[in-house]
Amino acid sequence: AFRAALARALRTQPTQPCYYPGSRGRRAEMAVRYGEAATAVKAERRVGRATDADEVVLIECGATCAHAFDGEALRREAFGSVLAIAEVGDVGAAQADDYLEAVAAAYANSDACGGCLSCSLFVPASADPTAVERAIARLQYGCVALNSWAAFGYVAACNGGSWGAHPAGGPRSGGGVVGNAYGVPRVVKTIVRGPPLTTAPLIDGSKPPPALLTDGLHAALSAPSVLRGLLRLCILLGARAVENVLLASRLLKRPRRMYGAAA
Structure with a gap:
């Protein structure tokens, strides 16, 4: 149900032409690598010079506990229209009270996921708020967004926030803690919080x-x-x-x- 709803939402978004050098090539390489596990989502309309090579590709990495799991799409940044889906942990772990912190956040912090610039955590109103806060504290990302787009954390950098990643070197997103315009000491990360997922948006997000x-x-x-x-x-x-x-x-x-x- 979630995957079907995700595909429907993506189809309503206009396809934008990839602007980053090499992103189309990396998208094509991932589509070939995953084969039947990669599905191109054809949008209802396109913008500018967008082509089939710019359509969003949904990639099923599988369950992290499975032998056939392929997490290459989580480690290699396409910087384009690629969305990878991975089921973290087994059924027993998913039902545990500390799943978000001990399993999901721990996996997101590991080398299995490349990059630590920012991340978004979307949780329903029924989620345990204490467990959510523990997960936010555990996530080692320069900006953590709760029920929101992480880019709002970049805007917060104008008021002393930080949106940079933790490591200062290596082929990962970000380079050290950056964006701390006011030089606030010992900044670890910026946390932005959005409204509950059931809140009706003031602006139709399906249109740019x-x-x-x-x-x-x-x-x-x-x-x-x-x-x-x-x-x-x-x-x-x-x-x-x-x-x-x-x-x-x-x-x-x-x-x-x-x-x-x-x-």
Whole structure:
């Protein structure tokens, strides 16, 4: 049921063209490696120059306790449209009271999962809050998001938070603790908390936000001061206003703008 619901949700999301160098190739390599265990999810629509090579691929790694388990997709970062699913632990472990902390979080911290930049933990309202807090404390990631997108933790870095990873070297996400703009001593990680999963969102997350919104947030939040942030925002709004006038007068062709690209 969960996998079917996940596939339905992915189909409603527009396919974005992969922008990171080599991501399409790594996606294709993983699809070949997993064979029938890899399923491409065809979205209802595409954006820009997106092709079949940009469609999300769901990969079934299997159960970690099984002999046939293949966790390569958890160790190698495609940096593209690849989503790997792994069942951590056996049935007995999944029913234990300390499953989140002792089994799931421990596995996420191990070398079986490459990278420790950030992670998201989604739990229902029925979950034991004490067990959830123990799991959050156990997770060794630069940013831990509860029922939320970990990217909100990156925004928190503007107010002294940290979103960096723990190790300072090695081929893993992040390089040391970074993003601590105010130099708060002994920062370990940033924790962001979202509303319960049953909360109706104020914004339809199935549709990408307007480019002006994301560009405006980028211009304001990346500024070194409030005054400069407001100045950058005014410049951005003025530039977009001029652009719209030129587009309306047909003196300028509409540019091909990717979602989230500040321009």
